[in-house]
Amino acid sequence: MCGIVAGCSYRNIVPILTEGLRRLEYRGYDSCGVAVVDENRLKRARTVSRVQDLIEQTEKNGIKGLSGIAHTRWATHGAPEICNTHPHFSHDQIAVVHNGIIENYEPLREELKAKGYVFVSETDTEVIVHLVHSYYEGDLLEAVKKTVLRLKGAYGIAVSCKDELDRVIGAKMSAPLVVALGDKENFIASDPLALAGVTDCYIYLEDGDVADIRPTSAQIWNRLGDEFVEIQRPVSVVQGFTSGIALGPYTHxxxxxxxxxxQALSDTLEGVQFVTSAIFGHEAKEIFQQIKRVLIIACGTSYYAGLVAKYWLEALAKVPCDVEIASEYRYRESVPDKDTLVLTISQSGETADTLAALEHAKSLGMDKTMTICNVATSAMVKQTRLHYITRAGVEIGVASTKAFTTQLASLFLMTLAIAKEKGRLSAEAEEKLMADMRHLPQAMHVVLEKENEIKEWASFFASKNNALFLGRGVHYPIALEGALKLKEISYLHAEGYPAGELKHGPLALVDAEMPVVTVAPNDELLEKLKSNMQEVRARKGELFVFCDQGTNIESAPGIHVIKMPENYGHLSPILHVLPLQLLAYHTAVAKGTDVDKPRNLAKSVTTE
Structure with a gap:
């Protein structure tokens, strides 16, 4: 969560910093701020509104400078108030922005108070800026090095000093941070997206790195124990962000x-002509043959993708699968098994809970690790032996959509690869399933053409306070995902349930005011699902059904039906989630909520 942009340049850097914040605003939008060094003074603008308000402040107050730091915040320590908004100052000499959580900030705070430092915020970040000031003796780099030796927890920081006009120091531990190399200007950011169009050359910092940025140089030091050694990190060229951040003809x-x-699904499957374990890494063949179980670890939407994969793995590969919420797994006693594939799923590859759970599993001796992720340079990819990179492209809306469906496609490929390595996938089945996958993008277009019909439903949902989502079998996790989407962006309370559980509690909630969304594929559970639907109608619940062709479910009083394409078998969940995404989206639009930036949420959860 949160976003950092900082740098040193030959030109006024403020427009670059604020435009970078605008691009990272989806990562945190409780407040934002910028600080620059100008004429040996620190100048700052902060707001608890959006980045546009910050831009207007900087223009009105004439804030400009050749070096500076900026931040957009998702609140952890302290409410979204000006006093808690970054950048934080110490004695109007040192300025800091920070992503992450400092776990030992309380004893550090007391230590600094005893030395006479006055704290004006509730944040853990303020201990960093005062620590840097306490160590500063004319060399900002040395002060930051001494500071990070004292910090426990996760941090990505950028630091500037009024006495060092052309310098910014960055440091990283368990939070993403990159150095961006330009022409007579260099930058630090939490995501390359912030600097799209400014440069396409990036150095991805590793844990323990401290970066010394000047307009014409960038030096990196890495911590070894209590010492720092200067090192060289490779430069990566990252292109293609600009088109991804253009809104085009869409409203949100x-x-x-x-x-x-x-298109994202087509890109994710590009070049995959047949099932092969090689696409997951050179060790995949051996690992897939050895494993006896799969443990999937994820959070949120990625967790629901894992639940779908459990059905696939057990049905097609005949491999037992457990799916764990990352924040729960690492804090309970579990039974390790060295023959288990530990699979993490994450859009960003920087999800703090999932990374910590991965490390926990590895510490238990489970070293057969894999990730499915949308960012090839992420920490999760670097820390696992196997990986598959989805090609969803930049996803700015906080509520995940294309990241989810590309995760599902990748998980299905993995399932087939494991099944094939274990001799459980016939050539005929492989050919049919791969043909179905290649046809999915066209089938998705057909579903998306239902938008206007779904939009008509949204006005009904916008007037309600609650909704139930029902699914059976592999579509139960899709019901969960549909409910989550509605919660995230419309703030309408929604719950997903296995339809068979209706009589075991949720039916008590059903009345004429309760819309019940039903995912109704034409599969072996259809008749049982129809019985569940009758239970809803008997209690005057309003049914909204997404059903496949051939189900013989028709619209009637109290039953609203939208027809999907023919049943897609195992791949049906990828199609059935699309109308649920559109329903959530149009309900939120009808309610007038901030669709792309829902309250209290942020895109990349890099803190516990």
Missing amino acids: YMQKEIFEQP
Whole structure:
């Protein structure tokens, strides 16, 4: 969560910093701020509104400078108030922005108070800026090095000093940070997206790195024990961000990203002509043959993708699968098994809970690790032996859409690869399933053409306070995902349930005011699902059904039906989630909520 942009340049850096914040605003939008060094003074603008308000402040107050730091915040320590908004100052000499959480900030705070430092915020970040000031003796780099030796927890920081006009120091531990190399200007950011169009050359910092940035140089030091050694990190060229952040003809990024899913799926499957373990890494063949179980670890939407994969793995590969919420797994006693594939799923590859759970599993001796991720340079990719990179492209809407469907496609490929390595996938089955996968993008287009019909339903949902989502079998996790989407962006309370559980509690909630969304594929559980639907109608619940062709479910009083394409078998969940995304989106639009930036949420959860 949160976003950092900082740098040193030959030109006024403020427009670059604020435009970078605008691009990272989806990562945190409780407040934002910028500080620059100008005429040996620190100048600052902060707001608890959005980045546009910050831009207007900087223009009105004439804030400009050749070096500076900026931040957009998702609140952890302290409410979204000006006093808690970054950048934080110490004695108007040192300025700091920070992503992450400092776990030992309380004893550090007391230590600094005893030395006479006055704290004006509730944040853990303020201990960093005062620590840097306490160590500063004319060399900002040395002060930051001494500071990070004292910090426990996760941090990505950028630091500037009024006495060092052309210098910014960055440091990283368990939070993403990159150095961006330009022409007579260099930068630090939490995501390359912030600097799209400014440069395409990046150095991805590793844990323990401290970066010394000047307009014409960038030096990196890495911590070894209590010492720092200067090192060289490779430069990566990252292109293609600009088109991803253009809204085009769409009203919101979420809408744009929903309609990008056919292309994202095609891109994710590009070059995969047949099932082979080689696409997951050179060790995949051996690992897939050895494993006896799969343990999937993830959070949120990625967790629901894992639940779908459990059905696939056990049905097609005949491999037992457990799916764990990352924040729960690492804090309970579990039974390790060295023959288990530990699979993490993450859009960003920087999800703090999932990374910590991965490390926990490895510490238990489970070293057969893999990740499915949308960012090839992420920490999760670097810390696992196998990986598959989805090609969803930049996803700016906080509520994940195309990241989810590309994760599902990748998980299905993995399932087939494991099944093949274990001799459980016939050539005929492989050919049919791969043909179905290649046809999915076209089928997705057909579903997305239902948008206007779904939009008509949204006005009904916008007037309600609650909703139930029902699914059976592999579509139960899709019901969970549909409910999550509605919660995230419309703030309408929604719950997903296995339809068979209706009589075991949720039916008590059903009345004429309760819309019940039903995912109704034409599969072996259809007749049982129809019985569940009758239970809803008997209690005057209003049914909204997404059903496949051939189900013989028709619209009637109290039953609203939208027809999907023919049943897609095992791949049906990838199609059935699309109308649920559109329903959530149009309900939120009807309610007037901030679709792309829902309250209290942020895109990349890099803190516990």
